[in-house]
Structure formats: C-alpha cells, structure tokens
Amino acid sequence: MDDTRSLSLGFSPCPNDTYIFNALVHGFVQPRLARFDPPVLEDVETLNEWALRDRLEVTKLSFHALGHVLDRYALLRSGSALGRGCGPLLITGKHDYPRALAQWKIAIPGQLTTASLLLRLYHPKCENLVIMRFDRIKEAILRGEVDGGVIIHESRFTYQDLGLRCVQDLGEWWESTTGLPLPLGCIVAKRSLSVAVREDISGAIAASIAWADRHPDECLPYIRKHSQEMQPKVVNSHIGLYVNAYSMDLGDDGLHAVRELLRRGAEVGLFPPADELL
Incomplete structure (x- = not known):
C-alpha cells in the first residue's frame, strides 16, 4: 500500500488522550512518513468495537481489546496508559x-x-x-x-x-x-502499514507528548473542549495519573506487563494466546 496517504486516527476525548495528541493534531509535530485525517474522538469501548471491524488505521484501544485484534493491529510503543495506582x-x-x-x-x-x-x-x-x-x-x-x-x-x-x-x-x-504496572489502554496501528511507518507514528506520538510536557497551558483549550464538565483539578489529576514515562515508551517493563495481562486473559479463554505484539 501507499504509506504516504492520509491515515484514519481515533482516540478518546479523555484528558490523557487529548493531552497526548494535541500537538500532533494541531501540527506542532508531524510524522515523517505519514499524515492523518482529522481525528475521530469516541469513548474507548466504541473504538474497541470499531477495531473488531478494522475501521481505523491508528487507534486507541483497551489492552483487553488488543488481545482480540493482534492478528491485524500492532501495538505502538508510545501513547499507552499504563502505570501504578491507576487501576479501575x-x-x-x-x-x-x-x-x-x-x-x-x-x-x-x-x-x-x-x-x-x-x-x-x-x-x-x-x-x-x-x-x-x-x-x-x-x-x-x-x-x-x-x-x-x-x-x-x-x-x-x-x-x-x-x-x-x-x-x-x-x-x-x-x-x-x-508486581507489575497495570496496562490499561494503548495505541495501535494496522499491520498492513510498514514497520517503518508504524515506528515513525510511534515516534511522532512520543514527540507530541514531549511537546505537551513543555507547553501544558497551550494544551488546555483542546483538553477542555472535550472534557466538557470535568473540573480543572480532576483534569489535572487525570493527566498526572495516566500520562507518564510508559506513555513515552513502554520499555521492557511495560511490555512485560502487557504480555502478562494478555497471557492471563488467554488463560481464562477470553482471547487467543498473544503472539507478536509490536
């Protein structure tokens, strides 16, 4: 396929996602090998269901949903919500x-x-x-x-x-x-995209997070537009809890946690055993 064409993108309206993607959506950072259509913002369960139907090329997912679509979607190293003290x-x-x-x-x-x-x-x-x-x-x-x-x-x-x-x-x-951090949500890209393009997109997401960390106040209008009635202190707590070092790069520790969650899910029969994540 032509990897330079415009790709569909979806993520949630939650503050952690709008914080992560603000710079990418508004052109402050850009991938080198791809470009995106205007993003679709939906609750994560809608995005999970869309992934079962292959609707979006780059999308936010629950790690639970990832277990069902690993044959078609690859996990990106950046953009995940994973950590400690942040569980349901x-x-x-x-x-x-x-x-x-x-x-x-x-x-x-x-x-x-x-x-x-x-x-x-x-x-x-x-x-x-x-x-x-x-x-x-x-x-x-x-x-x-x-x-x-x-x-x-x-x-x-x-x-x-x-x-x-x-x-x-x-x-x-x-x-x-x-003893592991908890994997909650992730960003994935279709395996039909080349490895080079997927890695480029992951790098752009990491750069978007770094931009947000340097310009947090400039992210607020986009975050508040989609957080609606959420109080400012709740918005800040949300971002502080769900955007962290694992969001920049899962690293070996994060990938180990993801594999363990998927192993346990497969063990109780919720989805097939995981093969290749990235």
Whole structure:
C-alpha cells in the first residue's frame, strides 16, 4: 500500500488522550512518513468495537481489546496508559446488596475494556454483568439498578463525593498479585502499514507528548473542549495519573506487563494466546 496517504486516527476525548495528541493534531509535530485525517474522538469501548471491524488505521484501544485484534493491529510503543495506582475500582453504594460478590449485579464500562478483564481475573465467578457507558455507572449504583460497578477515567476521582465506597482497587490487586504496572489502554496501528511507518507514528506520538510536557497551558483549550464538565483539578489529576514515562515508551517493563495481562486473559479463554505484539 501507499504509506504516504492520509491515515484514519481515533482516540478518546479523555484528558490523557487529548493531552497526548494535541500537538500532533494541531501540527506542532508531524510524522515523517505519514499524515492523518482529522481525528475521530469516541469513548474507548466504541473504538474497541470499531477495531473488531478494522475501521481505523491508528487507534486507541483497551489492552483487553488488543488481545482480540493482534492478528491485524500492532501495538505502538508510545501513547499507552499504563502505570501504578491507576487501576479501575470496584465500587458499591449504601443500598442492600447480596453478601457474596459472585451474586452481585455489576455494571462494567464495556465488554472489551481492561476494567472488565480485570474483574474477570479478580473474581471469575462474577457473571451477572451489565454493560453501560462508564459515565452512567455511578448513577446506576445510586439508583439501585446494580449492586456495584467498575469505574474508570475521571469517575475514580469523584465517586466518594456521592457517598459511594470502594470494594476493591483492581489495579492494586493486579500490582500486589504480579508486581507489575497495570496496562490499561494503548495505541495501535494496522499491520498492513510498514514497520517503518508504524515506528515513525510511534515516534511522532512520543514527540507530541514531549511537546505537551513543555507547553501544558497551550494544551488546555483542546483538553477542555472535550472534557466538557470535568473540573480543572480532576483534569489535572487525570493527566498526572495516566500520562507518564510508559506513555513515552513502554520499555521492557511495560511490555512485560502487557504480555502478562494478555497471557492471563488467554488463560481464562477470553482471547487467543498473544503472539507478536509490536
């Protein structure tokens, strides 16, 4: 294929992604071997589902979804959300709920999210799962529609304000079980693109992050445009938690963590064993 043509790009409207891609989207940094169409911003579960249909050439994914599409998409070394103290939380409210966790009706933010994978690894007998958008889960718990929910993104910073409580920090469970950082989300590119182009795109994403680190205030208009009602302190906490050294480059430690997550997911039959990541 002609790698110089314009490529489709998708990522989420969450502050970590708009922070990472701001400079790339606005032309402050550019890949040498590729160019992009105007990006499509969608919630990560939509992007996960699109990847199953090969819709975008470069896209944000949950690492759970990556396990299903590794035959067609290659992991990029830059742009990932991976770290410590940043995992999804299993929370509940004040209403009555079944004593045994396996009997709970639990909301999850998408079938292909890493949050749902972690819940399955943490407690495989939890099978009464309800899929809903991540931003509806807290309210569903408060209304008693579900006994608990797995929250991600900015919800982990605000759930206590509503009187909700954490049952299990799934990231903390992962870290204590494996000793590894937790892989949450990643950027992938189609394997039909040449290795040189994929590496060039990854380098451009790293350069976009470096630009944002040097000009954080200049990123704010784009971030706020898409974060909508999120409070400034929550935006800053979000970026500080999910954009880190692993976002610049996964490195050996990060790749080891990804392989372990995918190994465990394959072990419980969620997707085929991983072969080649990059």
